[in-house]
Amino acid sequence: MKDLSIRTSHFYESVIRNMTRLANSCGAINLSQGFPDFDPPKAMMDRLAEVAHNGPHQYALTIGAQNFREALSKKQERFSGIFYDPNKEIVITCGSTEAMMASMMAVCNPGDKVVLFSPFYENYTADTILSGASPIYVPLDPHDFTFDPNVLEDAMKQPGVKAVVLCNPSNPSGKVFTRAELETIAALAIKYDLYVITDEVYEHIVFAPNRHTYMATLPGMRERTIECSSLSKTYSVTGWRLGYVLACERIMERVKKVHDFLTVGAAAPLMESAVVALNFGDEYYSELAAHYAHMKELFTGGLKNLGFNFTEPQGTYFVMMDISEFGYKSDTEFCEKMAREVGVAAVPGSSFFREPVNHLIRFHFAKKDETLLESLNRLESLKKVMGK
Numbered sequence: 090m091k092d093l094s095i096r097t098s099h100f101y102e103s104v105i106r107n108m109t110r111l112a113n114s115c116g117a118i119n120l121s122q123g124f125p126d127f128d129p130p131k132a133m134m135d136r137l138a139e140v141a142h143n144g145p146h147q148y149a150l151t152i153g154a155q156n157f158r159e160a161l162s163k164k165q166e167r168f169s170g171i172f173y174d175p176n177k178e179i180v181i182t183c184g185s186t187e188a189m190m191a192s193m194m195a196v197c198n199p200g201d202k203v204v205l206f207s208p209f210y211e212n213y214t215a216d217t218i219l220s221g222a223s224p225i226y227v228p229l230d231p232h233d234f235t236f237d238p239n240v241l242e243d244a245m246k247q248p249g250v251k252a253v254v255l256c257n258p259s260n261p262s263g264k265v266f267t268r269a270e271l272e273t274i275a276a277l278a279i280k281y282d283l284y285v286i287t288d289e290v291y292e293h294i295v296f297a298p299n300r301h302t303y304m305a306t307l308p309g310m311r312e313r314t315i316e317c318s319s320l321s322k323t324y325s326v327t328g329w330r331l332g333y334v335l336a337c338e339r340i341m342e343r344v345k346k347v348h349d350f351l352t353v354g355a356a357a358p359l360m361e362s363a364v365v366a367l368n369f370g371d372e373y374y375s376e377l378a379a380h381y382a383h384m385k386e387l388f389t390g391g392l393k394n395l396g397f398n399f400t401e402p403q404g405t406y407f408v409m410m411d412i413s414e415f416g417y418k419s420d421t422e423f424c425e426k427m428a429r430e431v432g433v434a435a436v437p438g439s440s441f442f443r444e445p446v447n448h449l450i451r452f453h454f455a456k457k458d459e460t461l462l463e464s465l466n467r468l469e470s471l472k473k474v475m476g477k
C-alpha cells in the first residue's frame with residue numbers, strides 16, 4: 090500500500106490524553122489533563138436546557154452566530170480596550186484548538202518556520218507541522234521560565250520564519266509574561282515582520298500581583314497579532330468546544346476560509362447558550378480569579394507542607410513540580426508508577442520540553458476541594474512509594 094502522510098509521523102500521540110487513559114484504567118485521580126470537576130455557571134446550564142427545546146439546532150453561520158460574535162466583541166473590548174468588528178475580525182471555532190490550527194494554516198506556507206517557546210503546550214508542534222511549517226524552539230529557563238532575548242532574536246531572524254507562538258498565561262509553566270517581556274517579543278516581531286499567534290485561554294486565571302497584558306494592545310501589534318482564546322477555561326466548559334480567533338480583517342479573511350473547510354462551524358445550540366456568559370458582569374471574573382487563587386493555595390500549600398519543590402504558578406491552573414530528588418531517569422516512568430501506585434496522575438514534563446528536561450511533572454488543580462485534599466492525602470505516600 091502507498092505511504093501514509095509523512096507529516097503525522099513527526100509528532101506523537103498526545104501524552105496528556107494517554108495519561109488520562111491510564112488514570113481512568115487504574116482509578117487514579119486525574120490531575121494530568123486540565124479540566125474542572127465542577128459545574129459551569131448555572132445561568133449557562135439553565136440557558137442550555139431552554140435551548141435544547143427551542144433551538145437553534147441547525148448550522149449557524151460558519152463564522153459564528155451573530156449574537157455570539159457581538160457579545161464577544163463587547164466582552165473583549167471591556168477587558169482589553171480593543172474593538173474587534175464582529176462581522177470582519179472575529180471567527181468562532183471549535184475550541185481554541187481549532188483557532189490555533191486555523192491561524193497557523195492561514196499564515197504558513199510549506200517550508201516556513203514558526204518560533205515556539207519550550208516548554209510549550211503540546212498542540213503547537215503538531216499544528217506547526219500540520220500547516221507545512223517547521224518549529225524552531227526557544228528555551229525558557231526551567232526554574233523561572235524566563236527567556237534570553239538574544240536567543241529569541243537569533244530564532245526570530247532566521248530565514249523563513251513567519252510567526253511566533255505565545256501562550257500567555259502559559260501552560261504548562263504557569264508563567265504570566267510581564268509587560269517588559271511582551272515588549273521585547275513585540276519589538277522583535279516588528280523588526281523581523283512576523284506574526285504573533287497568541288493563545289490566551291487562561292487570560293482570566295491570573296494570580297495577584299501578576300496581571301494579564303493582551304499582546305494586541307502593545308503599540309504596533311494590533312495588525313500582526315492573531316489572538317486565539319476560548320470559553321473552555323473561563324466558564325469551565327471544556328466540552329462545549331467554543332473558541333475564537335481575533336485578528337484584523339486582512340488576516341481574518343484567510344482564517345475564515347481555513348475554518349470553513351476544517352469544521353464548518355461551532356455548535357449552534359452551545360453558542361446560543363453561551364451568550365449569557367459573555368454578558369456576565371465584572372464580578373464573575375473576579376470571583377473566578379478568587380476561586381482559582383483558593384485552589385492554587387490549597388494544592389500548592391499542601392505540596393509545600395509535604396516538602397515538595399515547585400515553581401509558584403503566576404496564572405493558569407497548572408504547577409510544575411521538581412522530582413529530581415527521586416532520581417528517576419524517565420519522568421514518564423515516574424508518572425506511570427505514581428498513577429498506578431500512589432493513585433494520582435500527572436503529566437511528564439518532558440512532553441512539553443524540546444530540551445532533555447525530565448525532572449519536572451505537571452499537575453493541574455482545577456478541582457473541587459475534596460478532590461484536591463484527597464490527592465494531597467495520596468501524595469503523602471509519594472516519598473515512600475517512589476523512593477528508590
Ligand SMILES: Cc1ncc(COP(=O)(O)O)c(C=O)c1O
Pocket residue numbers: 123183184185186187210256259260288290318319320321327330331332
Ligand atoms: C494553552 C492551551 N491552549 C488551548 C487549550 C485547548 O483549549 P480548547 O478547549 O479551547 O480547545 C488548552 C487546554 O488545555 C490549553 O491549555
